[in-house]
Amino acid sequence: MNFDLSEDDAALQDSVARWVQQRYPFDARRKLAAQAPGFSAAHWREMAELGWLALPFDEAHGGLGGGPLATALMLEQLGKGLVLEPYLPNLLLFGRLLQRAAAPHQALLPALIEGRLQGALAWQERHSRHELADVQTTLRPAGAGLVLDGEKVLVANGAAAEQLVVSARSAGGRFDTAGLSLVRIDATAPGVERTPLQLMDGQWVAHFRFRNVAVAPEQLLCAPGEGFALLQQTVHEAMLALCAEAFGVMQLLQASTLEYVKTRNQFGVTIGSFQALQHRLVDMYTALEQTRALLVRAVCSAEDRSADALRDLLALKVMVGKAGRLIGGEAVQMHGGMGMTDELVVGHGMKRLMVIDTSFGNAEVQRARFAALPA
Amino acid sequence: MDARFSDEENAFRAEVRAFLQQAWTPELAARVDDDDSYPQAIGEWQRRLFERGWVAPGWPRQHGGCEWTPTQRYLYELERSAIGAPEVPPFGIKMVGPVIIQFGNAAQQARFLPRILRAQDWWCQGYSEPGAGSDLASLKTRAERAGDHYIVNGQKIWTTYAQHADWMFCLVRTDHAARRQDGISFLLIDMKTPGIRVQPIVSIDGVHSLNEVFFDNVRVPVDNLVGEQDRGWTYAKSLLAHERTAIAGVGDSKRRLRRLRQLAQRETCGGKPLAEDPILQARLADIEIELMALETMELRALFEASKGKGPGPESSLLKIKGSEVQQAIQAVMMELAGLYGAVLPGGLDAQAIGHDFGDEARRAYMYGRAATIYGGSNEVQKNITAKAVLGL
Numbered sequence: 001m002n003f004d005l006s007e008d009d010a011a012l013q014d015s016v017a018r019w020v021q022q023r024y025p026f027d028a029r030r031k032l033a034a035q036a037p038g039f040s041a042a043h044w045r046e047m048a049e050l051g052w053l054a055l056p057f058d059e060a061h062g063g064l065g066g067g068p069l070a071t072a073l074m075l076e077q078l079g080k081g082l083v084l085e086p087y088l089p090n091l092l093l094f095g096r097l098l099q100r101a102a103a104p105h106q107a108l109l110p111a112l113i114e115g116r117l118q119g120a121l122a123w124q125e126r127h128s129r130h131e132l133a134d135v136q137t138t139l140r141p142a143g144a145g146l147v148l149d150g151e152k153v154l155v156a157n158g159a160a161a162e163q164l165v166v167s168a169r170s171a172g173g174r175f176d177t178a179g180l181s182l183v184r185i186d187a188t189a190p191g192v193e194r195t196p197l198q199l200m201d202g203q204w205v206a207h208f209r210f211r212n213v214a215v216a217p218e219q220l221l222c223a224p225g226e227g228f229a230l231l232q233q234t235v236h237e238a239m240l241a242l243c244a245e246a247f248g249v250m251q252l253l254q255a256s257t258l259e260y261v262k263t264r265n266q267f268g269v270t271i272g273s274f275q276a277l278q279h280r281l282v283d284m285y286t287a288l289e290q291t292r293a294l295l296v297r298a299v300c301s302a303e304d305r306s307a308d309a310l311r312d313l314l315a316l317k318v319m320v321g322k323a324g325r326l327i328g329g330e331a332v333q334m335h336g337g338m339g340m341t342d343e344l345v346v347g348h349g350m351k352r353l354m355v356i357d358t359s360f361g362n363a364e365v366q367r368a369r370f371a372a373l374p375a
Numbered sequence: 376m377d378a379r380f381s382d383e384e385n386a387f388r389a390e391v392r393a394f395l396q397q398a399w400t401p402e403l404a405a406r407v408d409d410d411d412s413y414p415q416a417i418g419e420w421q422r423r424l425f426e427r428g429w430v431a432p433g434w435p436r437q438h439g440g441c442e443w444t445p446t447q448r449y450l451y452e453l454e455r456s457a458i459g460a461p462e463v464p465p466f467g468i469k470m471v472g473p474v475i476i477q478f479g480n481a482a483q484q485a486r487f488l489p490r491i492l493r494a495q496d497w498w499c500q501g502y503s504e505p506g507a508g509s510d511l512a513s514l515k516t517r518a519e520r521a522g523d524h525y526i527v528n529g530q531k532i533w534t535t536y537a538q539h540a541d542w543m544f545c546l547v548r549t550d551h552a553a554r555r556q557d558g559i560s561f562l563l564i565d566m567k568t569p570g571i572r573v574q575p576i577v578s579i580d581g582v583h584s585l586n587e588v589f590f591d592n593v594r595v596p597v598d599n600l601v602g603e604q605d606r607g608w609t610y611a612k613s614l615l616a617h618e619r620t621a622i623a624g625v626g627d628s629k630r631r632l633r634r635l636r637q638l639a640q641r642e643t644c645g646g647k648p649l650a651e652d653p654i655l656q657a658r659l660a661d662i663e664i665e666l667m668a669l670e671t672m673e674l675r676a677l678f679e680a681s682k683g684k685g686p687g688p689e690s691s692l693l694k695i696k697g698s699e700v701q702q703a704i705q706a707v708m709m710e711l712a713g714l715y716g717a718v719l720p721g722g723l724d725a726q727a728i729g730h731d732f733g734d735e736a737r738r739a740y741m742y743g744r745a746a747t748i749y750g751g752s753n754e755v756q757k758n759i760t761a762k763a764v765l766g767l
Contacts, residue, residue: 001377001378001379001380001381001384001446001674001677001678001681002376002377002678003376003674003675003678004376005376009376069376258766258767261767262766262767272767273767275758278757278758278761278765278767279754279757279758279761281761281765281767282757282760282761282764282765283757285692285760285764285765286692286695286696289672289689289692290665290668290669290672290696291668293667293668293669293670293671293672293675294664294667294668294671296376296378296671296675297378297667297668297670297671299376300376300378300379301378303376303377304379312667315663315664315667315668318660318661318664319664319668364657367657367660367661367664368653368656368657368660370660370664371653371656371657371659371660375636
């Protein structure tokens with residue numbers, strides 16, 4: 001048993017924390033979020049130069065071979081600054097899928113690691129909510145090749161993406177896991193129509209329509225109809241990183257709320273001296289510590305490839321949803337009228353936590369999945 | 376980062392399990408479960424542990440302890456709770472023993488420690504008073520020096536098992552100092568001394584384990600003062616920290632949650648097991664997730680302890696969440712029992728009513744109310760955390 005970070009991991013944590021502090025004062029973030037693609041190309045280049053984009057990839061592809069722990073440390077720090085750069089959608093979803101795919105797809109990883117490529121995973125459909133297998137976009141044979149038809153919604157990093165991995169049905173019924181294929185296409189290929197949209201947490205996503213998009217067999221990431229396992233595994237890894245980001249956001253909200261109640265004066269005293277607020281601040285802190293514990297637990301079991309890894313991950317996602325709602329809501333409440341202003345970081349943190357909760361299925365969804373696991 | 380136990384630790388765990396399986400017999404379990412035979416049976420259990428050398432995990436070897444590492448103590452607790460064996464009464468081993476070891480003199484150590492290890496003396500705790508609960512430092516029971524004796528007058532309350540106790544460790548006021556905490560002393564009182572009267576309190580679980588204890592000119596030899604006069608508050612505080620380290624009760628809650636799942640499978644409504652109710656499933660999942668978080672919080676505290684750090688402010692969180700989880704489990708069990716859980720023992724046996732766990736559920740639920748009250752109520756723990764951790 002050892003819960004201390006190695007020197008390397010601690011150094012990574014420190015350097016990301018410093019970068020976030022320098023690059024992400026809240027005003028700078030607001031300016032970046034205002035226009036698509038909602039992040040800074042210069043920041044992305046810096047992150048590449050610092051080697052951070054190489055972190056989640058295997059050494060065989062020019063990566064640093066960082067595991068679940070290193071990725072979680074990275075995302076936790078990014079969360080503390082509500083960083084907008086698309087680390088998760090571009091690298092952990094799109095990139096890690098490519099790493100798992102056939103060799104021609106892996107050949108794109110150096111460009112990704114050098115910061116020269118933006119990609120996205122288009123999996124969600126207007127009816128599917130969090131269900132990865134509920135896919136009506138189709139992939140059908142046409143002559144020597146294939147043709148892609150359908151629609152994908154709320155594609156993270158969709159506004160910036162040059163390339164997309166799209167889940168599409170080549171066989172089976174609407175909810176079947178069998179028969180799902182994954183194809184990589186150019187985001188500007190003929191028949192692809194893109195509409196960028198902004199979400200409440202500041203990130204720019206896109207809505208995609210595919211009409212008779214020609215797909216060559218080499219564009220399949222794996223054998224046709226066998227994409228689900230690949231997709232699910234990648235999404236589960238990204239969920240762990242997303243929870244680490246949430247933990248960072250929670251720390252941000254907890255710290256700014258504590259600072260506020262210690263300085264805000266009413267009735268001649270700081271409002272932090274009121275026991276009614278003190279106990280609620282302890283409840284926030286407890287929720288934060290419970291999240292930390294389950295994050296540590298899920299990271300350790302992912303690192304060990306333990307049989308409990310999925311159980312631990314689902315428990316964590318449930319807690320992230322519940323603790324996030326508590327901490328986000330209380331942070332706004334305790335900032336009073338100030339908590340209502342768009343000019344304060346607090347509301348933005350709350351919105352980011354809400355988006356994280358609902359991403360890939362909220363606390364209630366994950367709890368039902370958790371309850372259905374064999375004991 | 377690595378949450379796994381080492382090979383040595385796993386070997387230790389197997390050794391503990393093998394011993395418990397042989398020593399914790401169904402016959403002894405039945406007698407420990409029965410209120411009438413409990414005092415004698417629990418003493419017998421403690422002596423089995425004593426003979427194995429495992430009765431005092433945290434004591435130094437020179438006093439008959441095992442000097443287990445915090446991790447070994449945790450593993451022992453896991454195995455003990457998994458098999459359903461009880462903790463030995465904490466008053467001697469966990470509470471007064473460490474204080475006598477740390478602050479007592481050689482004569483006190485020689486006189487009391489061997490008898491504590493062998494369960495030859497029952498101890499009770501004389502802290503709370505009618506006017507001093509969460510605000511313990513406001514206690515009023517006073518001890519006045521008269522030659523080589525203290526004369527003790529006053530009243531203690533919520534004294535668990537005072538009716539069986541041979542000795543009480545007791546906080547008394549010896550000085551009216553400017554700071555209330557400065558005038559308190561730690562006395563060991565023979566319960567057979569004239570002037571002591573024990574009056575039972577029946578608690579809401581229908582059981583007599585609590586008492587009021589009255590002192591009327593009780594003469595206590597000065598030799599029974601632990602440490603220095605007026606310094607007892609410091610000693611008691613160190614003891615409370617000990618008390619909080621194991622209070623999360625993760626292992627026991629795990630066992631009770633397993634029991635809950637078995638009962639939910641067995642009990643039916645409308646011909647279907649209650650376990651198939653999605654609302655119940657969600658509640659059990661929530662409890663289990665809280666328990667998983669608690670377990671890792673405790674492991675992390677354990678890891679810090681293994682580096683030589685004492686129990687820090689995180690012990691308050693363990694106490695708060697641990698007691699909340701216990702009560703959540705008790706609440707669901709009470710619901711599973713339904714109205715059958717309201718039946719008081721007496722008229723018909725439980726089988727005839729149709730449910731054999733109603734009594735168990737009701738007593739656990741009622742006694743379990745105490746968990747958020749004792750050891751510093753959860754509200755007091757929140758005050759401590761707000762001050763010590765959040766700097767408020």
